Amino acid sequence: MKILVTxxxxxxxxxxxxxxxxxxxxxxxxxxxxxxxxSVLDRIEAITGKKPAFENCDVxxxxxxxxxxxxHGKIDAVIHFAAYKAVGESVENSLxxxxxxxxxxxxxxxxxxxxxxxxxxxxxxxxVYGQPDVLPVTELSPLxxxxxxxxxxKAMCEDIIRDAIISYKSFSANLLRYFNPxxxxxxxxxxxxxxxxxxxxxxxxxxxxxxxRKELSVFGDDYNTPDGxxxxxxxxxxxxxxxxxxxxxxxxxxxxxxNCEVFNVGTGNGVSVLEILNEFMKANxxxxxxxxxxxxxxxxxxxxxxxxxxxxxxxxxxxxxxIEVLQSAWRWEKKIRG
Ligand code: NAD
Ligand code: WQD
Numbered sequence: 001m002k003i004l005v006t007x008x009x010x011x012x013x014x015x016x017x018x019x020x021x022x023x024x025x026x027x028x029x030x031x032x033x034x035x036x037x038x039s040v041l042d043r044i045e046a047i048t049g050k051k052p053a054f055e056n057c058d059v060x061x062x063x064x065x066x067x068x069x070x071x072h073g074k075i076d077a078v079i080h081f082a083a084y085k086a087v088g089e090s091v092e093n094s095l096x097x098x099x100x101x102x103x104x105x106x107x108x109x110x111x112x113x114x115x116x117x118x119x120x121x122x123x124x125x126x127x128v129y130g131q132p133d134v135l136p137v138t139e140l141s142p143l144x145x146x147x148x149x150x151x152x153x154k155a156m157c158e159d160i161i162r163d164a165i166i167s168y169k170s171f172s173a174n175l176l177r178y179f180n181p182x183x184x185x186x187x188x189x190x191x192x193x194x195x196x197x198x199x200x201x202x203x204x205x206x207x208x209x210x211x212x213r214k215e216l217s218v219f220g221d222d223y224n225t226p227d228g229x230x231x232x233x234x235x236x237x238x239x240x241x242x243x244x245x246x247x248x249x250x251x252x253x254x255x256x257x258x259n260c261e262v263f264n265v266g267t268g269n270g271v272s273v274l275e276i277l278n279e280f281m282k283a284n285x286x287x288x289x290x291x292x293x294x295x296x297x298x299x300x301x302x303x304x305x306x307x308x309x310x311x312x313x314x315x316x317x318x319x320x321x322x323i324e325v326l327q328s329a330w331r332w333e334k335k336i337r338g
Contacts, residue, residue, distance in 0.1 A: 001252065002026040002074065004117070006059050006108065007081030008052065009036035011192045012123065012181055015241040016079060018047050018190070023245050027052040028072045030059060031082065036193065043189040059104040062111060069115040077119035077252060079244055080108055083153070086199055087127075087298065090150035101153035102160070109164045112171070119251045120173040121244055124158055126233070126264065126303055127151040128177060135270070136306035139177075139262045147298045158262075165260050172259045174247040179233035179266035179305050181240050183325040184332030191332035192237075202234075205277060206333035209286045216288055218273050220295035223302070229273035231302035233266035236325040239318040240265055246316040266305030267318040276326075283326040 003020055007013040008029030014036075017027050021044070029041070029052050038054075045051040055068040059082045069075050083101040084090065090097040112120065128151060129137050130144025146152035161173045182202045184191025197213075198204045207213045221228035243265045271279075281288055311317050 001076045002028065002072065003248065004028045004030060004069065004072070004075045004078045005081065006030045006078065006104075007083065009033065009038070009040040010081055012178070012237060012240060013079075013081040014040050014044060014190045015185060015237045016081070016244045017044055017052055018185065019238070019241040019245050020248075021048040021050050021052065028068070028075065029054045030057050030065065030068050032056060032058040035084070035195065040190060047185065047187050047189055060100060060107050062107040065107055066111045066114065069111055069117065075115065075117045077121070077248055078108065078112060078117055079121040079248070080105070081123045083123065085150060087148045087150050088199060090148050090153070094149035097149045097153055101150075102156050105157040105160055109160070113164075113168050118170050118172060118257075119248070120161065120171070121247050121251070122157065122161060122173060122175050124175045124177045124262075125151065125154045126177050126179045126266070126305065128155045128158065129303065131300040132303060135302060136268060136304050137264065138306040139264055139309055147300070162260050165258055170257045172251055172257060173261075174251055175260065175262045176243060176247060176265045177262060178240060179235050179264070179303070181237045182234045183236045183238070183328040185238060186328055188328070188331040188335040191329070191336070193336070201273065201276065202280075202329050205280055205288055206329050208290070209280070209284070209288050209330065210333050210337050212337070214289070216277070216290040217293040218277070218290055219293060219299060221274070221292045222295070225272055225302055227272050227274045230299055231270040231272045231304065233269060233304035234271055234276060234325070235266050235318055236320040236328070239320050243310065243314065243316045246314045250314060261313075263310045263314060264305040264307060265310055266307055268305055268307040270302060270304035271322075279322060280326045280330070283323045284330040286330070
């Protein structure tokens with residue numbers, strides 16, 4: 001079975017390629033290196049012993065993308081990670097985000113249709129729920145107006161996929177709504193490579209712990225939560241990668257023509273900012289200087305997943321103990337700082 005992974009040199013994509021190869025799939029990575037490095041390819045090979053095929057290609061370039069499909073013969077399924085994902089940046093450069101994330105989605109679907117590839121796993125995000133009225137959030141929870149152009153691109157891509165299935169009848173898709181992916185591969189050979197000042201919490205924590213940042217700003221402790229800081233569902237990136245393999249196997253093995261399913265991929269546990277900060281310091285025996293500052297605009301107060309569907313239908317459950325996840329993040333930070 002040959003799987004084409006767009007954005008496969010990125011944070012979640014590279015971890016998913018490792019798990020696909022571990023399960024015996026042949027992998028073709030399509031990535032334009034806009035937010036990753038070519039060295040990740042060798043690191044994947046160092047982990048699995050197999051070097052995936054790689055095409056340096058922008059998924060928005062439909063002709064070039066079609067050539068990638070045709071060069072590698074029959075592609076059985078696609079996992080689509082390629083997108084820009086920085087919420088704040090999407091506010092500043094909204095047209096770039098629509099062009100890349102929505103344009104890339106449309107280009108990919110066109111090529112899949114002409115090349116006869118009928119299965120798609122799509123990287124969506126819990127951001128489509130906004131601040132849920134009821135927690136934990138299920139796949140049937142109402143979607144809310146996106147807090148950012150980035151979040152809107154995810155909601156739009158979900159709708160585009162659903163409409164494409166109506167016209168491309170033998171097509172099937174799984175939309176995986178990720179919560180907050182964190183951590184790095186146990187080998188510390190791959191992990192998150194944030195460019196510049198990290199927007200996300202855990203990379204900022206690890207960079208502060210290693211001395212790259214002076215102190216962490218905790219964005220608000222006056223929320224309606226037990227310790228006043230925001231609550232999220234932090235999921236280990238390797239467990240998340242394995243969820244993609246489960247989704248793929250199920251889609252390929254059970255004819256799903258015309259099916260589009262949504263899965264919340266989280267742990268089902270809500271953890272606050274102050275909790276994860278203290279857990280990180282305890283797990284790694286390090287100190288992370290921090291200060292409480294005002295709320296970050298656009299932040300929602302609390303969200304975590306109801307994982308019943310992904311557990312029962314995909315047969316997948318987040319397995320890794322939180323302490324190991326936090327230790328993996330620290331190992332990775334120390335590795336990249338040499
Ligand atoms: P990432 O930036 O590390 O990886 C994305 C990869 O896609 C990069 O390697 C980048 O070079 C590539 N890419 C971007 N635009 C491209 C294009 N037009 N053509 C070819 N390659 C392109 O991001 P990530 O954290 O691995 O996220 C992967 C996917 O998961 C994204 O779609 C993101 O929106 C989604 N997601 C991420 C999170 C998160 O917190 N990381 C949460 C929910 C959903
Ligand atoms: C987590 C918590 C912050 C940094 C974002 C995107 C979402 C998805 C995942 C792509 C929040 C607090 C953070 C810091 C802090 N990405 N925080 N100090 O905002 O839940 O989700 O990444 O799909 O779409 O919105 O993740 O890691 O930025 O923040 O206090 O320096 O940590 O306020 O409560 P978020 P995050």
